[in-house]
Structure formats: structure tokens, C-alpha cells
Amino acid sequence: MRQKAIPEGHQPAPPVPPGSGPDDALILWMLSLTSTERLAVAQGFVDSTYALRNGQRS
Amino acid sequence: MDNAPRYLDILEVLARHQVEHIVVGGVAAILEGAPVSTFDLDIVPDPAPDNRTRLLAAVRELEARYLDPAGRHLVPNETKLATLRLHQLITRAGPLDVLATIGKTMTYEQIAGRTHERTVGNLRVRCLNLDAVIESKEQADRDKDRAALPILRRTLELKRTSGS
Numbered sequence: 001m002r003q004k005a006i007p008e009g010h011q012p013a014p015p016v017p018p019g020s021g022p023d024d025a026l027i028l029w030m031l032s033l034t035s036t037e038r039l040a041v042a043q044g045f046v047d048s049t050y051a052l053r054n055g056q057r058s
Numbered sequence: 059m060d061n062a063p064r065y066l067d068i069l070e071v072l073a074r075h076q077v078e079h080i081v082v083g084g085v086a087a088i089l090e091g092a093p094v095s096t097f098d099l100d101i102v103p104d105p106a107p108d109n110r111t112r113l114l115a116a117v118r119e120l121e122a123r124y125l126d127p128a129g130r131h132l133v134p135n136e137t138k139l140a141t142l143r144l145h146q147l148i149t150r151a152g153p154l155d156v157l158a159t160i161g162k163t164m165t166y167e168q169i170a171g172r173t174h175e176r177t178v179g180n181l182r183v184r185c186l187n188l189d190a191v192i193e194s195k196e197q198a199d200r201d202k203d204r205a206a207l208p209i210l211r212r213t214l215e216l217k218r219t220s221g222s
Binding site for chain 1: 061062063064065066085088089091092093095096097176177178179183185208209212213216217220222
């Protein structure tokens, strides 16, 4: 199937914003993890946050 | 700024001292599979006197002191653990909240039947079920609780439909 030519100067439409509700894909990914892995995800988040707040870079 | 919470380190010390407790709040929600963030570990200990003694030994090993806006160095003791309802502690492994109740009046005895054990690393961790976490946050009704509720409720829905 041939693609339509994009007119010069055409700005692509902004992506449709996702719904404002919870992200099912993220929840399902989290649910696929073991408890140990879930806690590791949370630990990674707090470690990164504290590092940023303390001015460190990974 | 105090040190970042190291959840597993705190849980290991509690386990080593055989402190009977239930993990509640944000960490319980995370262990149940909710993609939320939290910066402290919340527990509800069994209020039995012998368990309180073990809890005191554990928090002493963790070098716990009370979070005190005035900057005083206040440490837990038997009397405080027996009488205060909320202990916002700063430990060498990060913040630890020790709670006598959650929600409005949910006590250890009332939530004990709404838990299950999860394996976390080498530990068996007794964790509040997600439906009870939601109920506690509905009762607490603080801004941060209301903000988390849509994710927690959707996680519970997806858990039930996916059988996770």
C-alpha cells in the first residue's frame, strides 16, 4: 500500500494523550514480577531519587 | 537529608529479632504488585509485651531515633513503645514507621487475618493484602492516600482478572 505524500511544512499531529487513569501495562508488568523483584524496583526508584537529591549521578 | 530507605535491611533486622509484624502501607502495596513509590517502611507490630521487647532490640540495632522537628535525639524505649500509637523513626537503614493502628482504627488483631506471607530475598515477610491496604488508605483519607487509590484499585482489579 502506497503511503500518502506528506505536504512540505506539515507538522505531524501530536500523539493522542493516554487516558488519565492508571497505566495497565505498567501494573501488569509489576504483577509479572516476584515479590523480591517488586521490592527491588521500589528500592531502585528510591536510590535514584536520593542520588538525584544529593546531587550524585549514576 | 537522611539516608535512603533500605527496605530489605530493615526487614532482615526485624526477622533476626523475631519481631512479629505486618508490613502495611506503600511497601505492602508494592509487594502486592502495585507500581507505587514510597520512602519509608510501615509496619504494625504484634502488641504483645514479649514482642515489644524484641521490637525494641531490633530498633536499637537499627540505631533508631524519632523524627523530631525540633532536632532532639529521642530514642524509643519500652514505655514509648507501649504507649505511643505512632513511631516515626529514622534508622541507619532509613525511615521506619511503627504503627499501632492503620486507617482509622485497624489494629494488629483486626488486620492479622488479612495478610499472607511473601518470600522476599531470603525472608518470609507477612504483608497486608491489597484490599486491606486500600481500605486503610480510604480510611486515612490524606491527600497522598487519595492520590494512590486509583492505582491500587486498578491493580486489585487486574490481580483478580489475571489471577496474579
